[in-house]
Amino acid sequence: MAVLEKGSPRRESRSFGEWVNDERVRSVFYQILVAVAVIFVAHYLFTNTTENLKARGMSSGFDFLGSTAGFSIAWTVLPYNPDDNYFHVYLVGIVNTLTVSLVAIVCMTLLGFIVGVMRLSKNWLIAQIAAWYVEILRNTPLLLQILFWFLAVFSLLPRPRDSMSLIDLFFLNNRGFYMPAPVPGDGFDLTMIAILVAIVATYALAVWARKRHFATGQRFPAFWTGLGILFGLPLLVFLVTGAPLTFDYPSLQGFNFVGGVTVPPAFCALLLALVIYHSAYLAESVRAGILSVSHGQTEAAYSLGLRPGMTLRLVIVPQAMRAVVPPMISNWMNVVKNSSLAIAIGYPDLVAVFMQTSLNQSGHAIEIVAMVMLFYMSVSLSISLALNYYNKLVQLKER
Amino acid sequence: MVREFHVLKDIDLTVYKGERIVICGPSGSGKSTLIRCINRLEEHQKGDILVNGVTMDTNLKNIDAIRREVGMVFQQFNLFPHLTVLENCTLAPIWVRNMPKAEAEKVAMTLLERVKIPEQALKYPGQLSGGQQQRVAIARSLAMSPNIMLFDEPTSALDPEMISEVLDVMVGLAESGMTMLVVTHEMGFAKRVADRVIFMDQGEIVEQNTPGEFFNNPKSDRTKLFLSQILAH
Numbered sequence: 001m002a003v004l005e006k007g008s009p010r011r012e013s014r015s016f017g018e019w020v021n022d023e024r025v026r027s028v029f030y031q032i033l034v035a036v037a038v039i040f041v042a043h044y045l046f047t048n049t050t051e052n053l054k055a056r057g058m059s060s061g062f063d064f065l066g067s068t069a070g071f072s073i074a075w076t077v078l079p080y081n082p083d084d085n086y087f088h089v090y091l092v093g094i095v096n097t098l099t100v101s102l103v104a105i106v107c108m109t110l111l112g113f114i115v116g117v118m119r120l121s122k123n124w125l126i127a128q129i130a131a132w133y134v135e136i137l138r139n140t141p142l143l144l145q146i147l148f149w150f151l152a153v154f155s156l157l158p159r160p161r162d163s164m165s166l167i168d169l170f171f172l173n174n175r176g177f178y179m180p181a182p183v184p185g186d187g188f189d190l191t192m193i194a195i196l197v198a199i200v201a202t203y204a205l206a207v208w209a210r211k212r213h214f215a216t217g218q219r220f221p222a223f224w225t226g227l228g229i230l231f232g233l234p235l236l237v238f239l240v241t242g243a244p245l246t247f248d249y250p251s252l253q254g255f256n257f258v259g260g261v262t263v264p265p266a267f268c269a270l271l272l273a274l275v276i277y278h279s280a281y282l283a284e285s286v287r288a289g290i291l292s293v294s295h296g297q298t299e300a301a302y303s304l305g306l307r308p309g310m311t312l313r314l315v316i317v318p319q320a321m322r323a324v325v326p327p328m329i330s331n332w333m334n335v336v337k338n339s340s341l342a343i344a345i346g347y348p349d350l351v352a353v354f355m356q357t358s359l360n361q362s363g364h365a366i367e368i369v370a371m372v373m374l375f376y377m378s379v380s381l382s383i384s385l386a387l388n389y390y391n392k393l394v395q396l397k398e399r
Numbered sequence: 400m401v402r403e404f405h406v407l408k409d410i411d412l413t414v415y416k417g418e419r420i421v422i423c424g425p426s427g428s429g430k431s432t433l434i435r436c437i438n439r440l441e442e443h444q445k446g447d448i449l450v451n452g453v454t455m456d457t458n459l460k461n462i463d464a465i466r467r468e469v470g471m472v473f474q475q476f477n478l479f480p481h482l483t484v485l486e487n488c489t490l491a492p493i494w495v496r497n498m499p500k501a502e503a504e505k506v507a508m509t510l511l512e513r514v515k516i517p518e519q520a521l522k523y524p525g526q527l528s529g530g531q532q533q534r535v536a537i538a539r540s541l542a543m544s545p546n547i548m549l550f551d552e553p554t555s556a557l558d559p560e561m562i563s564e565v566l567d568v569m570v571g572l573a574e575s576g577m578t579m580l581v582v583t584h585e586m587g588f589a590k591r592v593a594d595r596v597i598f599m600d601q602g603e604i605v606e607q608n609t610p611g612e613f614f615n616n617p618k619s620d621r622t623k624l625f626l627s628q629i630l631a632h
Binding site: 214218219294296299301302303307314315318 | 438439440463466467469470471473475477478479480481490491493494495496497498499500501502523525536539540543549
């Protein structure tokens with residue numbers, strides 16, 4: 001009977017023992033305890049910091065963002081010179097971080113999928129290569145890999161004079177990687193417009209082909225036609241307008257290369273390390289995702305007459321993606337966060353230029369740390385917001 | 400030393416159009432393997448398999464042609480969980496038979512009515528009971544309008560009260576003249592609809608006969624033992 005009466009609101013009076021052992025009373029008590037602790041710690045930190053700042057005569061606030069930074073940054077995507085202010089340094093750091101992260105995310109996703117599928121291959125050698133790749137790269141620290149690529153590979157490349165070159169257009173030496181820079185001429189806008197038109201047309205074609213297939217049962221080779229439009233139309237416009245595109249080629253003058261686009265060794269080392277390290281993780285997620293779809297699904301599709309390619313596209317991949325996408329997105333967030341290890345090899349990312357140099361010069365530690373945290377958190381949170389939306393979209397319906 | 404192990408041996412079986420065959424036998428006797436060879440979910444190493452006059456070999460065109468005409472129902476249903484019941488039934492007609500979607504849906508609804516669950520068409524497989532899922536699986540196979548239906552222990556994964564709803568559908572299918580090969584332990588079903596009962600043991604066909612003869616007058620000792628074990632309760 002005691003079980004029935006437990007927590008019953010109809011009981012008028014309860015002994016102290018009953019009251020203390022009530023699970024609802026307990027849960028409220030612990031919540032109050034935690035809230036008091038949090039408020040106390042926050043209050044202590046705030047008063048302590050303001051008192052210390054006052055004692056040292058330091059100002060707080062974001063006014064420093066307007067003052068001149070005065071230092072130079074080795075390599076920037078946004079234009080920058082030492083006369084720019086700290087806020088501009090913040091933006092330069094963000095763009096440098098996002099550049100290396102985005103390129104790394106694209107490459108790492110492609111490589112991760114390839115290695116993940118390779119590890120499932122029936123070919124013994126291919127599966128073994130993929131397995132060793134994953135096990136070696138996943139089980140050594142990322143910082144070690146970044147230092148390896150920077151110190152043991154890119155710093156030991158030949159001097160500019162003895163550069164390694166690919167068909168005399170791309171050069172690699174210990175000062176970085178050099179490639180031709182495109183210089184658009186008159187009328188190149190038309191080619192750009194043609195590219196946009198081709199993308200829209202290809203998409204429209206795919207939608208139309210699918211609609212017609214569902215409506216009449218007739219199939220249309222939308223993939224190959226789309227590929228033709230995508231490359232053919234811009235090429236045609238480009239040639240008709242007289243090929244208005246020239247290149248600025250890098251060339252050796254004296255001790256160094258001039259012209260073209262340069263990427264410093266630190267960028268190359270960081271990019272390679274991020275791509276390789278994270279692709280090993282993604283490969284495992286891809287493998288797990290594909291394995292999570294039971295073999296019975298393949299058998300059922302085959303027994304209905306679906307060919308292997310269609311089975312993969314219509315049955316296996318849609319189910320595997322459910323399992324692959326969440327770890328893949330958290331991998332993407334890790335790429336952005338881990339790119340801050342750039343500081344070890346002197347790549348000027350956000351942490352290096354803002355939390356290191358700017359902080360040392362201006363002394364505004366709290367404001368700067370808060371701004372850097374805000375950046376990383378808003379990137380990570382927007383990625384995970386998108387992920388939650390996707391998850392809700394593809395969730396399996398069960399009872 | 401590697402010992403050669405035959406999953407199946409000395410199989411010589413001819414199935415006629417419209418014939419209903421029940422295959423039984425102890426577990427590991429090769430009954431499932433036998434019917435899975437017919438649509439090449441298992442490969443056979445020696446001998447010939449002819450389905451509707453098409454030889455089953457490594458020719459992909461032949462494999463495709465045979466799979467289009469042979470439907471299969473699995474013990475574990477194997478419905479596609481990311482598609483609705485209706486989409487499960489229209490997937491193959493749309494993508495393999497190039498049927499217009501509206502027509503495929505009409506066919507699918509007729510079949511769902513035949514298996515008595517048209518009201519579940521827009522639900523997902525995970526929302527249905529085992530018996531309902533297996534009936535959807537039957538409808539999904541029938542949507543390709545196959546000439547031959549293979550059943551691989553279709554009621555073995557079901558709760559007892561759901562077995563009869565699936566068997567009812569299968570009886571209806573048998574009465575409509577479908578050629579059927581059914582691996583099952585449901586001896587009541589065998590007695591009721593089978594033209595021929597095949598008993599297998601250790602990869603061989605031990606005995607085959609009409610259900611009357613098979614159950615009342617079994618010839619081999621192995622068959623007698625098997626029947627005494629499964630009919631004892």
